[in-house]
Amino acid sequence: MSFFLETLITGLFAGLMYALVAIGFVLIYKASGVFNFAQGAMVFLAALAFVTLVEHGFPFWIAFLATAALMVVVAILVEALVLRPLRNRDSLTLFMATLGLSFVIDGTAQFFLGTDVHMLDLGIDDIAEDYAGILISHFDIVASLIVVTLVAVLAIVFSKTRMGVSLRAVADDTLAAQSIGIRLPVIWRIVWSVAGLVALVAGLLWGARQGVQFSLSLITLKALPVLIIGGFSSIPGAIAGGLIVGASEALADIYLGPLVNGSVSTWFAYILAVAFLLIRPAGLFGDRDIERV
Amino acid sequence: MSLLSKTLALATSALIAAATLTSVAQADEATGQQLFPLFSYRTGPYAPSGIPQWAGYRDYFNYINEKGGVNGVKIFVQECETAYTLERAFECYERYKNGYAGAPVAVLFTTSSGFDAAISDKARLDKLPIISVAGGRGDAVDGSVFPYQFPLLFDYWTEASIVIEHIANQAGGYDKLNGLKIATLYHDSGYGRETIQPMAILSEKYGFENIQIAVPHPGEQQQAQWQQIKRAGVDWVFFRAWGVMSPVGLKTAARVGFPADRIIGDIWTGSEEDARPAGAAAKNYLAVSVFPSGTDFEITKELKKNVIDAGKGDLKDVSKFGSVYYNAGLVQAIIYTEILRTGQKKFGNRPLTKEEGQWAAEHLDITAERIAELGATGLLSPLKITPQDHEGDPAAKIVQWDGQKWNAVTDWLKGDRPLFRDAIYARAAAYAKEKGIEPRQAQN
Amino acid sequence: MPSGLLSRLDAPLLPIVAGLLVTFAVIPAMADDYWLSSIIIPTLVMGLAGIGLNLLQGYAGLVSLGSAAFMLIGAFSAYNLILRVPGLPLPLVLLISGLIAAAAGVVFGLPSLRIRGFYLGASTLGAQFFFEWLFSNFTWFSNDSQSLTISAPRLEILGYSLQSPLGRYFLAASVTVLLIGLAFLIVRSRLGREWMAIRDMETAASVLGIRVARRKLQAYAISSFFLGVTGVLWAFAYLGTSDAHTFNLDKSFQVLFIVLIGGVATIFGNFLGAAFIVLTPILLDRVVLAADLSFLGDQGALTNLQRIIFGAIIILLLIKEPDGLSALLRRARQAVRNRYAG
16 A cells, blocks of 8 residues: 555656646747647756756856746747747647757757766755655655745736736737737747746756756657646646646556556556547646637 | 749759769769778767767777778778667668778678667678677577677677676575566667566576566656566666666666665666766666776777877767777777778788678687787777677676776676577577578588 | 549649659669668658648648557558468558558547547547557567567569569559559549538538548548558668667657648648658758868767758748748749740
8 A cells, every 4th residue: 555655646746747847838838829849858958058057167046047048048039030930820830840949959959068968966865765654755845846836936927917917818819918019929938938947947857857868858748648638728737737647657657567568658648648638628727719729 | 033043042952962962972082991881879869878989989990090090991980870760770871881982891880789680681681791799689699590790799698697697696606596586677679678588597597586677768767667676675676778768767766765786787778878977876886897997908098199189089078088888989999990800811901892891700809919919908808700609708797886987896707608599599590480591501 | 444533633644644654764764772772762651651641631630640650550560461461462461551550540530529629639649659669568569579670571562572672662652653643532532522621611511511520530541541551661661670669759740740841731742841851861961971060060969950950941941831842843833834934
């Protein structure tokens, strides 16, 4: 029983980490209707830039701020060079463009910063400790606190600030929002920047766990089923989806995996997501109007 | 009009491109040299394992060429980036299989077990010898079935028995293995699966419990697998990772509380690139080593003086000089030049053809004296290939990571290769049957 | 009755004859082994994959992000058919493999009856990861080969071996020509017209009495059939050896790129897209070699540079040529015609 609980709990923690990546998608999807495949590349770029700065002797906060600034620059460039020229195009074209964008971003990151595996030490031990017979890593606890804080900050920003209200207006009705004077390019730049910052946090946490290297960009694929289950446009949905995917995947790997002689983690979340789609097409918390997509 | 000019521009650029394609292929600037096509992967998930190896190759060839080449024949390196994908490797193969720019190809180094498996059929039809140093398919040691395939120096079957030998030594004898739980955590690929059969044979002989657990490519997630290991009460883990799977595995092991000094890594899991990114979690981690790290070998000192310090090296990050992967590339480059020398002794000091390359590879004999002449004592163990045995005499050390570098904790171990002979040759025979290959008669 | 068929297709005879002549006489006579093996065959086969996806996406308006999964099914089906059913002639092997892929396509197309748009991508992505896992996890499919690879069985038709590059080219080219014909038949038939009706206005289509659900599943079946046959060709006529990861997500995305770059709802455009996908990396590689750009960095840095350029070209094409390369060509042809006719 305690093993079951341990699996479940580590799964839930992993799920929060998935949710962290998924939130970046949700923000961009809400504001610009783009399914941003390049989010994983952004996570990779942020982590790689940060770790390179730290390795060159910069203190944590300076490296963090510099990387954050870099992500803002990326957001501005993306808006100007990709989003604006592709305005009013169908979602598949936009998706393909972000695929191209992911090549550009991870290519650029590796062109300038190299392809080495870097160790990223945030000073948080990733060693299991015994809590009432259940082994839990200290790192997981800190990471989930960070995720929770981040979500709380985002929620406050989006409900209390002018920018947040504008963003919600854009998400609700783009045309009406424009007609009352909200400038879409500005909103896009801001949202992509915020998504870049989320990518930075995700990059630090995932990078500390896995090492900073190319495969970091593959976590996009982990975020996709989370989004489908939670809905593309809901942050609470992303968190719920993350928890569901994390927990069920961990349990499936332990209990289902041995029956089919191997790990099922590459596909399990997707099949689960499809099942969810059939039962609840808009996702747990998603908008009803997915047909528009 | 603008559209027309646009189309014209497009057509012209297509023409120029086509012209580049053909003209590059037809230039004869490399006549009199020996082509070495280097199938690299400097991008993609396995780039960190690749880059230092290519530097090892290139720096050594650079050094040899500066000294006039191999008996006057310069080595013409053409690097072909594969990004670790089969399609690109095939294109590279097709581009270089018949030589390039006037330089013939003698033997081809496949640089990855995956490419080796994929190219082997083509190479057999093209009669082009392919060489994978300490990799490739184990049953290709049977030269009568695989005349064009050479898994030189080391194989994963022997590695499995060396790992068991080390565990037995630690436990106090082979009889103490009975009842131990030994898990193999492998990269789910042809490379990773190569040890399933030998571990089963060893388990049957010594009575330990054999647990096999797969990690899907690329292996950036291993929580469930390590939890399973922890729960099963495993005593030792034979860790057959590759690329990002290694540091992630070590960190995950620490997270579930599995001790690092009970994990023995594969030869491709035992480099600085594997251990260092795992930080403190890698301390005391063990690995099988065929390519010793270090910069104290004579040839390494020569390279340092003539290539690295002269600013002609291939490494961007010079701290990788003398690392496991760098030295792996270096050892492979040395073996290559020795194959050329072997062939030149018989066919004359000129670039060799693939037929001559095949003969040379089958008659390669790098003795201890020769290794000393090459300044590679301690870096390379003696290697003798025959038409029947395409591997040589495999041996490896167990090394341990102290947090900064690898230290040998054993001398050369030989394992129990004869134990597998029947199984390996049975596999080769089965392959011959499936493919309709008539095993050739022994000849010398 | 070929002439009746042609008139029904509204196809001009001359270009068809010329096309066949080029395919079966000019190219085989001109191209050397390298061109055949490394450029022409993959372009043909990937173009065919593009047609497969284009039928689904361009004509029926359904999304798929997992095209490679159906290629994978085709390839492994063919391998096992040849291995386990001795004496089965190659054309039948291709046909049955395509049908198996089609069956899988129907299963993974079922969610399309309930959900639409981009979310559908999830179902097909599920297929992508599931089948990649299935064929690498159960070694029975690769005849228990330790390396998990399947290698080309002896390819022959009526005792004539197709093992040489030219033989493999003829195999790929004949299948391609047949399937192009089939694709034209389909898109100009009632089925094709109803697909487009569903794509453009689903509700109206169902009001008009079109059986939407049935048509959608047919789209998945036919698309997957094309992809399945393509997979056989990719594995055996092009590569000769492959494993499950040959048909990974990158391949699915490549097929998507082909459709978008070549032009949505076109047939020949797919070959333009395929040529772009196959040639661009090779050309960039060659240009880098020829121009000696080593001052920019080592080969790895240059490969990353290629990755950047490739991504940028894709974005640029999407921005500048919304209808793909085939639209560009069409307009060019029109411009030439206007210039000389008027």
